[in-house]
Amino acid sequence: xxxxxxxxxxxxxxxxxxxxxxxxxxxxxxxxxxxxxxxxxxxxxxxxxxxxxxxxxxxxxxxxxxxxxxxxxxxxxxxxxxxxxxxxxxxxxxxxxxxxxxxxxxxxxxxxxxxxxxxxxxxxxxxxxx
Amino acid sequence: xxxxxxxxxxxxxxxxxxxxxxxxxxxxxxxxxxxxxxxxxxxxxxxxxxxxxxxxxxxxxxxxxxxxxxxxxxxxxxxxxxxxxxxxxxxxxxxxxxxxxxxxxxxxxxxxxxxxxxxxxxxxxxxxxx
DNA sequence: ACTTGACCTTCCCATTACTGGAAGCTCCAT
DNA sequence: ATGGAGCTTCCAGTAATGGGAAGGTCAAGT
Numbered sequence: 001x002x003x004x005x006x007x008x009x010x011x012x013x014x015x016x017x018x019x020x021x022x023x024x025x026x027x028x029x030x031x032x033x034x035x036x037x038x039x040x041x042x043x044x045x046x047x048x049x050x051x052x053x054x055x056x057x058x059x060x061x062x063x064x065x066x067x068x069x070x071x072x073x074x075x076x077x078x079x080x081x082x083x084x085x086x087x088x089x090x091x092x093x094x095x096x097x098x099x100x101x102x103x104x105x106x107x108x109x110x111x112x113x114x115x116x117x118x119x120x121x122x123x124x125x126x127x128x129x130x
Numbered sequence: 131x132x133x134x135x136x137x138x139x140x141x142x143x144x145x146x147x148x149x150x151x152x153x154x155x156x157x158x159x160x161x162x163x164x165x166x167x168x169x170x171x172x173x174x175x176x177x178x179x180x181x182x183x184x185x186x187x188x189x190x191x192x193x194x195x196x197x198x199x200x201x202x203x204x205x206x207x208x209x210x211x212x213x214x215x216x217x218x219x220x221x222x223x224x225x226x227x228x229x230x231x232x233x234x235x236x237x238x239x240x241x242x243x244x245x246x247x248x249x250x251x252x253x254x255x256x257x258x259x260x
Numbered sequence: 261a262c263t264t265g266a267c268c269t270t271c272c273c274a275t276t277a278c279t280g281g282a283a284g285c286t287c288c289a290t
Numbered sequence: 291a292t293g294g295a296g297c298t299t300c301c302a303g304t305a306a307t308g309g310g311a312a313g314g315t316c317a318a319g320t
Contacts, residue, residue, distance in 0.1 A: 057231045081244035101187045114211035
């Protein structure tokens with residue numbers, strides 16, 4: 001398979017696949033006589049794995065760790081679980097931060113008339129600490 | 131005031147203040163005879179405004195728009211409200227995405243024994259589409 | 261045989277919002 | 291006068307791509 005095909009099947013842009021190779025996340029692909037990257041089923045599975053892990057918000061660093069664990073037949077599942085749990089905690093932190101922002105903003109938005117008049121509690125609040 | 135002092139009072143690192151100047155978010159600061167940046171109360175208020183807007187998750191682009199609205203005595207509050215509402219929608223989208231990730235991950239984590247044995251539903255799921 | 265167009269290659273730059281560090285100047289206190 | 295804190299500029303790096311140029315390759319259509 002050429003890069004465009006694994007791109008279609010994995011859902012990763014060709015640019016991204018080359019990037020993953022350049023940073024060492026995946027091993028350099030084989031090449032055809034013409035210099036085109038050549039992928040086999042195994043490579044495709046790896047790319048799909050990466051795509052799914054990324055879609056769950058794992059960083060490239062974390063994906064790298066997951067790939068190693070995936071390729072280690074004897075790793076303890078506790079290691080994977082630990083990694084995943086830390087990631088969920090990270091997600092929780094982000095959600096909490098976003099929701100705190102939203103709360104503040106929603107309050108301000110409710111107080112703002114939103115008409116032609118210039119007076120605006122949103123700007124007033126940003127201008128003055130509370 | 132020199133940059134270190136407005137930094138302390140605004141909560142923005144000196145690096146960041148210089149960066150904001152370099153990208154044109156704030157006007158170039160005045161200078162002392164020695165070439166140090168000099169700020170007045172007004173500048174400080176602007177920096178505080180920026181800091182608060184950033185802490186609510188507004189992008190620099192949005193902060194720039196907010197600053198213009200703030201400096202426009204005659205703008206309609208509707209414009210500000212609109213900008214804020216769109217930002218809240220953006221936050222909602224991010225929260226939804228994060229929570230969807232979290233849900234998937236939590237399910238997988240629950241299914242994983244997390245002991246010394248290698249079998250791990252988390253990796254299995256990442257490896258096989260479902 | 262030739263050309264077109266879709267792929268492929270590498271390379272470099274841009275993005276967002278900073279952060280770190282080096283080399284060097286200034287100011288203030290001892 | 292010497293030391294250290296704070297200031298200056300400039301360069302480079304971060305995460306994870308995306309855009310686009312310049313050029314090679316391949317299969318199909320004329």
